[in-house]
Amino acid sequence: MHFTKALKKISITILYNRKGEQKMKKKMILSIVFIALACFLVACGQSEDDSKTQSAENKKPLKxxxxxxxxxxxxxLAKEFEEKNGVAVKVIEVEEADDALLKDADAAADVIRLPHDQLGQLVESGSVYENEKYADQVTKENIPMAIQASSYKDKLYGYPASTDAMFLYYDKRVYNEQDLRTLDSLTKKGKVGLNLAEAGADYRLTPWFIANGALLYGEDGEDVTDTTLNNEQGLNVLKWVGNARKNPNIVALNADEISALQDGKISALFSGVWNAQNVEKILGKNMGTVVYPKANFGDGEINLKAFSGVPIFVVNAATKNPSKAMDLAEFVTNKEAQLKVFKEINTVPSNKEARESETVQSDPLAKTVTEATTPEHSVLMPKLPEMKNFWPNMNALLVDSYEGVVKVDQMQQKLDKLVRDVSKPAK
Structure with missing residues (x-):
């Protein structure tokens, strides 16, 4: 506004002050000086306002x-961040963070920790901020599997916090190293607990199909048109499930796996870190852990695999301070933070240096998990929204096959139907 008035004054001076060159020059000089002064004042005012606004944003507490x-x-960690950045952080425990974010982004926290398999749905709904500020750093410092988990359609959104995958607990008094080498030798030597007949069979056994050469949503888990669980390799795994009921050394269980171990009904079980304390209480110094064994379903020997999961932090797209929110997400997932969290709650780091540190490698359980969360021993759980439809369909097929409801001669037909129900045809 001041700038427009100044320009008008120049025009008036040039048009109406022709009484003498000297007088016109004086007025023009005065007008130009006025313009320069006005512009300087306006610019200074804007800079000061912007600075105040930015400062205010940086001081707002983050959730x-x-x-x-x-x-x-x-x-x-939040306290350390506050001391270094001057921004307060309020930490709140939430059980279903992804659902809460989808329902009301404005009421959700600025930075949120959640399972990586929820990322696809959150990106599709526009609920999370792309990792614009620390993409190169995060990619360089974390293992490839964690970066894949934190990305969707070739863009990095998340900040990986740790890695996890199931493995085998076993009683050292029953098994030796050779017994643990294959699924066949494992189940011949002792009784093994595996969920085949309840909810959760899908989570435990789907990776076995993938390990044997089938696909679930493509090589990277992001192609909804590329599912081949109904190929010959997938069929052979389902046949194994159907025959497992005949093996007295394969014990179908789920929530009762700890009581079964305590009662001596099993001497090994496929489980995860969440059961570490329970298993150790029962087996004590005789507790052993190892990655999944090899298996042969009729297509050659392969490494059995588990699903790997990567807890990640994301920045809420509705945050009022994305820059500081990204700073916080990076701070609570850097090497030092991951090691601190590992010491407190036993989550195994995704940071490359942290994983190889003496702190992690000297812990037998953590060492097993670091080995389990590699491409040789686990497959990243897909993060497509379609997984919500996949789980119940796959679980029903596995349970019915184990129970004998689905006969061997029906398995191909059932697998074909599964693929039609959980995927989309290629265009």
């Missing part, structure tokens, strides 16, 4: 959601 029983260690 961070974490999972149950995780607030303690993340509050310690």
């Amino acid at each position: 961070m959601w974490v999972g149950l029983n995780q607030a303690g260690v993340y509050r310690e």
Whole structure:
């Protein structure tokens, strides 16, 4: 506004002050000086306002959601962040963070910890901010599997916090190293607990299909038109499931796996870190852990695989301070933070240096998980929204096959139907 008035004054001076060159020059000089002064004042005013606005944004408290029983260690990290950045952080435990974010992004936290397999749905709904500020750093510092988990359609959104995958617990008094080499030798030597007949069979056995040469949503888990669970390799795994009921050394269980171990009904079980304390209480110094064994379903020997999961932090797309939110997400997932969280709640780091540190490698359980969360021993759980439809369909087929409801001569037909139900035809 001041700038427009100044320009008008120049025009008036040039048009109406022709009484003498000297007088016109004086007025023009004065007008130009006025313009320069006005512009300087306007610019200074804007710069000062912008600075105040930016400062105010940086001082606003950030909210961070974490999972149950995780607030303690993340509050310690939040305090460190506040001391270094001058921004307060409020840490809150939330059980279903992804659902809460989808329902009301404005009420959700600025930074949120959640399972990586929820990322696809959140990106599709526009709920998360792309990792614009730390993409190169995060990619360089974390293992490829964690970067794949934090990305969707070739864009990095997440900040990986740790890695996880199932493995085998076993009683050292029953098994020796050779017994653990293959699924066949494992089940011949002792009784093995495996969920085949309840909800959760899908999570445990789908990776066996993939390990044997079938695909679930393509090589990278992001192609909804490329599912081949109904190929010959997939069929052979389903046949194994159907025959497992005849093997007295394969014990179908799920929630009762710890009581079964305590009662001596099993001497090994496929499980995860969430059961570490329970298993150790029962087996004590005789507790052993190892990655999944090899198996041969009729297509040659392969490494059995588990699903790997990567807890990630994301920045809420509705945050009022994305820059500081990204700073916080990076801070609570860097090498030092991951090691601190590992010491407190035993989550195995995704950071390359942290994984190879003496702190992690000297822990037998953590060492097993670092080996399990490699492409040789696990496959990243797909993060497409379509997975919500896949789980119940796959679980029903596995349970019915184990129970004998689905006969061998029906398995191909059932697998074909599964693929039609959970995927989309290629265009």
